[in-house]
Amino acid sequence: MTQENKTKSGYVAVAGCGYWGKNLVRNLAALNVLGAVCDPVPAVAERHAAEYGVKALDWSEVLRNPDLTAVVIAAPAALHASMAMDALMAGKNIFVEKPLSINVAEAEALCKEANRRGLVLMVGHLLQYHPVFLKLKQMVADGTLGRLNYIYSNRLNLGKFRNEENILWSFAPHDISMILSLAGQEPASVSAVGANFLHEHIADVTTTHMSFADGIRAHVFVSWLHPFKEQKLVVVGDRGMAVFDDGQPWGNKLVLFKHSVHWKNGMPEPDKAEGLPVEVPQDEPLRLECQHFLDCVRTGATPRTDGWEGLRVLKVLQKAQDSLAETLKPPETAAKPAFPGVIVHESAYIDDQVQIGEGSRVWHFSHILSRTTIGQNVNIGQNVVAGPDVTVGDNCKIQNNVSIYKGVTLEQGVFCGPSCVFTNVLTPRAEVNRKADFLPTLVRRGTTIGANATIVCGHTINEYAMIAAGAVVTHDVPAFALMAGVPARRIGWVSRAGERLGDDLICPRDGSRYRETGPDQLEEILT
Incomplete structure (x- = not known):
């Protein structure tokens, strides 16, 4: 992309138009570079779009739009890292409000990815x-x-x-x-x-x-x-x-x-x-900050508050x-296992004989039962039960109110949406012991399971499949399959990046290519 294309008018999108984001929208519009706004509340985005004469897009549309070469992220702090990585993978230059992330490992990964791609990563340390x-x-x-x-x-x-x-x-x-x-x-x-x-x-x-x-x-x-x-x-x-x-x-x-x-x-x-x-x-600091970002996008210069500066601040935080956690610890608390580099909320309960990898987080009211292994950089939301004898791979995200029972194995990078359900016996009775009838469930790498979906036990969900919200899976699922309905059936294919594939089987997000190798079989074409 030429420097001219990177810096024409209307090439910046702002994601988040709330308490602080509206000020970024105002300044970027005044600098004649605002091209689109994005907000989880469509009415908010539409109002700002109408005021400044730009497009109101959703986040996926921002990422896919080749004319938007830079994004400004003013979302809640917990979303900064994931949205910034999405934008980097889409080839966008990024200005993300502070903090860069709420996790040091995620922030470091962002810095390395920005360097690898030669993109601007700037953190909004306004002062x-x-x-x-x-x-x-x-x-x-x-x-x-x-x-x-x-x-x-x-x-x-x-x-x-x-x-x-x-x-x-x-x-x-x-x-x-x-x-x-x-x-x-x-x-x-x-x-x-x-x-x-x-x-x-x-x-x-x-x-x-x-x-x-x-x-x-x-x-x-x-x-x-x-x-x-x-x-x-x-x-x-x-x-x-x-x-x-x-x-x-x-x-x-x-x-x-x-x-x-x-x-x-x-x-x-x-x-x-x-x-x-x-x-x-006298000058307005936010205008100067926005102009500095635009100058860095135009020239390729390193921002004064680049990602690495943001990482240094994050390490201190x-x-x-x-x-602070030590000083605020209640005077009388039950002893909990120590897991170096792991955040465990004080209301969570961890049984004995549990392994949790560095960088993982276990949030409010969750219970990890004995002989369960949790990998590195796993996020376990509120009110989650996992175990006993469950394996969760690295980089998985388990949203609120999910129960992962004995016999379930999640490989690396699996996403479990809120309140999705795993079973482990086909014909349960309250007064009949069926532990000998437990059937295993294997969820392979990169799979996404939508909110309120049900996974009936005894099946394998293969790599990078996508299970729609509310679906009921009653048989094995092919790799890259998009499954929906009750019972779930394949309604299409998705890419490794989670985008639905069209007839050309080319991912609209990252350009990766796929081919069908048989009925209900898809593979990625590796170059």
Whole structure:
């Protein structure tokens, strides 16, 4: 694709037009690059499309549209990684709002994939584009403050309350990004404390402490349960101090204090100076951030807040979260098995003789029974029961209210939609013991099982099959088959990427090709 095609007007789509996304829509429209909007609520997308004279598309249409070479993702944080990977696989340049992901491994995979494909991956750490912060960073670099000793940041407000992420993940990424930028390094140690007041399991107030190898210390105090709004960054050096107070009028947002400390008779004494406002040309940070993304798409330059910068911030957040979890642990809790690198919600229950791979997550009220093996990077949603004697492969996603009973094996990359059902006996009776009649079910790699589908035991669902929502599977399923109905029958074929194949058997998402090798048999043509 030529540079001209990459940067013509109307080549950017915004996915998520809500609380913050609407501001991105406004700025990109003003920059004459907005081509489409996308939102899970169609009426919201249609309203913005009408206001700015662009298309309202669903996410799959955005990915398939060759004229949209860049996407801006302003969805809930839990969706950032999956949507960003979808966009990369579709060849799009990406600007994703903070955080890049809620999982370090997923974020690292995004960075590597963007590098491999030569695409822009930028994270929305907005304050790195604020003219006042850029001036402050210049003052640090040119030695105005001397050697840095201490940095702290307050981000406080009453609301906006969230139930999908705590205050640390909602407010602190911007501050951590600025601190890492000023320090020029990653912290040697991270710790955090906090408290829950509005919700039993979501922190409303946290303080994160960072120590750096060269002696710099920093902390970030964030709260959405505070009587007034405050967004303030304080930088303390040995020859001066500076305050970036974003709540002040523009002319007073950055103030330099040429304070110093003198020693007299072995005791330090302060030499105080009046604060001096620092002149900074005024501009809208979000417009500058959007323009920076567009410039990087046009020139191929590396963004100031590229994916790797986002990954560094994410690593600090994760270390802070791990530390916070220890401080918020209830004083009396039943001992649970330790699984390094695994997130297990405190309401989940893990039996003995269970193996769970690194990077996996087990969420609220789920129960993993004995002798069950869970692979790496598996997401187990709320109210899931798995086991006993169940195997779940790497990278599987088990949505809410799924029960995986004895005899079921899920290979790598299987998706189980909400409330889908596996059986393990054909003729159950409440008063008859049928354990000897259990029949195994094998779900091979990459299969998708839709919401409320039922998988009758004793069958194999082969690779990359797609079971429609509500279908009832009563026989073996061929690889790549699209199954629907009661009982389920094949109504078509799908690709490895999950797209329905037309008569040409070419995947519309990634261009992969397939051929039929017999009745109800399909194989991918590997080149």
